[in-house]
Amino acid sequence: MLFKQPVLIFITENHGSYVAYVQLCKSHSLSKYILLLGKEEKSAKPNFTARVDGKFISLVSLGSDGCVYETLVPIYSSDTENNQRLVRALMLKTVVSGSARNGSALTILDQDHIAVLGPPLPASKECLSIWNIKFQTLQTSKELPQGTSGQLWYHGEILFMRHGKSLTVIPYKCEASSLASALGKLKHTQESGSHSVPHFVNWETCSEYELGSYSAKQTRTLRKKTETNLHPEVPGVKELLSIIKKDSEKHIEVELRKFLAKSTPDFHTIIGDIVSGLLGRCKVEPSFYPRNCLMQLIQTHVLSYSLCPDLMEIALEHTDVQMLQLCLQQFPDIPESTTCACLKLFLSIGDDCLRDSNVSMESVFDYGDTTQDEKKEMEEQTEIVQNGFGPEDGGCSKDSQQLNKKPGDTAQEPISFPVTLCPVAPKRAALLNAVLHSAYSEPFLLPHLKDIPAKHITLFLQYLYFLYLKCTGSATMTLPGVSPPTVSQIMDWICLLLDANFTVVLMIPEAKRLLLNLYNFVKSQISIYSELNKIEVSFRELQRLNQEKSSRGLYSIEVLELF
The missing domain is CATH 2.130.10.10 (YVTN repeat-like/Quinoprotein amine dehydrogenase)
Structure with a gap:
């Protein structure tokens, strides 16, 4: 150009x-x-x-x-x-x-x-x-x-x-x-009788060769002047890779910290080589798992799944949920099979293991017992209308009304959507939120969702339904927190889970009430949006009439009835 x-x-x-x-x-x-x-x-x-x-x-x-x-x-x-x-x-x-x-x-x-x-x-x-x-x-x-x-x-x-x-x-x-x-990167031609000079000459450490017009004495002087600001003990890439192959985890962690403090031009490639060296030794020695080193390298924000595909696989083998959460938050190219493998682990891992793990809780708001007062208030109400849905609406089925009746009650109770407690612990919720934020392609994700056990699918649906109730209960339709899941992410994952496992979930007795609640809630939302569309059309008509008035310069009073 x-x-x-x-x-x-x-x-x-x-x-x-x-x-x-x-x-x-x-x-x-x-x-x-x-x-x-x-x-x-x-x-x-x-x-x-x-x-x-x-x-x-x-x-x-x-x-x-x-x-x-x-x-x-x-x-x-x-x-x-x-x-x-x-x-x-x-x-x-x-x-x-x-x-x-x-x-x-x-x-x-x-x-x-x-x-x-x-x-x-x-x-x-x-x-x-x-x-x-x-x-x-x-x-x-x-x-x-x-x-x-x-x-x-x-x-x-x-x-x-x-x-x-x-x-x-x-x-x-x-x-x-x-x-x-x-300086230090001159290409020298070897002459007969001269010392062997490498292609890369380090001016800070070299003192025995004559380079151009510099003698060995001048080079030593230059080295003394630069040693006050430089750190020659910091290992290079080759030295660090050789240390990774044979030294202990503690020594590798110390040397890696020194190396990361030094900036290099091809940083992405070097970090990828270091991760490959660590993962290669992990495969050869099952007892070798340099977790702190891998966490340091992930936090450089230069890695991706394609640069180190074995990293998440090894983290899954060691049930390292903190590392998996960090990878889900930073890697933009995680395959759908790996995302589902992380989801299986997050749903199946025991509460004792989660209690000891150090998981980032930024995406999770307070799941305390603040909903007890709301629940009590709902029980005292005789007529409940939430998001446009009330008992007088003929949209709820007879079966759903029977499920919401208490044993011994003769009078029919209204259908409501009480704000229940969160079905999962806060740390598990933070891990599941990382899955909700991950990128995916629906045709590739659906086959892997079918492999998740039915009880875990039900638990994940209950959590998503809980998040959706929290979103719709807010005027802004958003959840509190630094990076919480959005309404679209929640609804997309509900649809994905039901598309992949609807027949299996339908056969679970525990999931029947959840499915009915989701069905009735969707019907109520359709009713709300239908009314909102009517209001939008009415306001457009008002705006058009106001424009006509201003152009004609006439004065009139009109009454619009909204049905």
């Missing part, structure tokens, strides 16, 4: 001669440029990428010699009659092996960084490298042992590439290009 105008760039090749075309879509202007490449490009086709830089297009190519070249292509051609010739300039030297014919690619990340795909040496495996073109430095690299197809894309600070038979997605955000960020 150039000033919100689409620009199309395409390149043709004919017997080693390359031509670049620039098409301005709105003005239908087409410019043609001949690219003067090296003679070696006739045997291997270069890989191109481009970006708009002012009035020029920076056309970057990866040559067959492993070097990166740049060609500046004018957007607006001064000579449209003749084919203009453009010469390329060297940008980076030997970033990939010159013998690599396939699997090499590159893409521009920003004005100072590019990503290159290919083996750095003739005998090495393919890897993804991030280069700083301003300071000619290697920022980071990642080895790809399964090979690639030579396709690389970058969009929205995410790199996409083919790795083996799968599509690999790597989040990467470029740092601000500065000399400070480039």
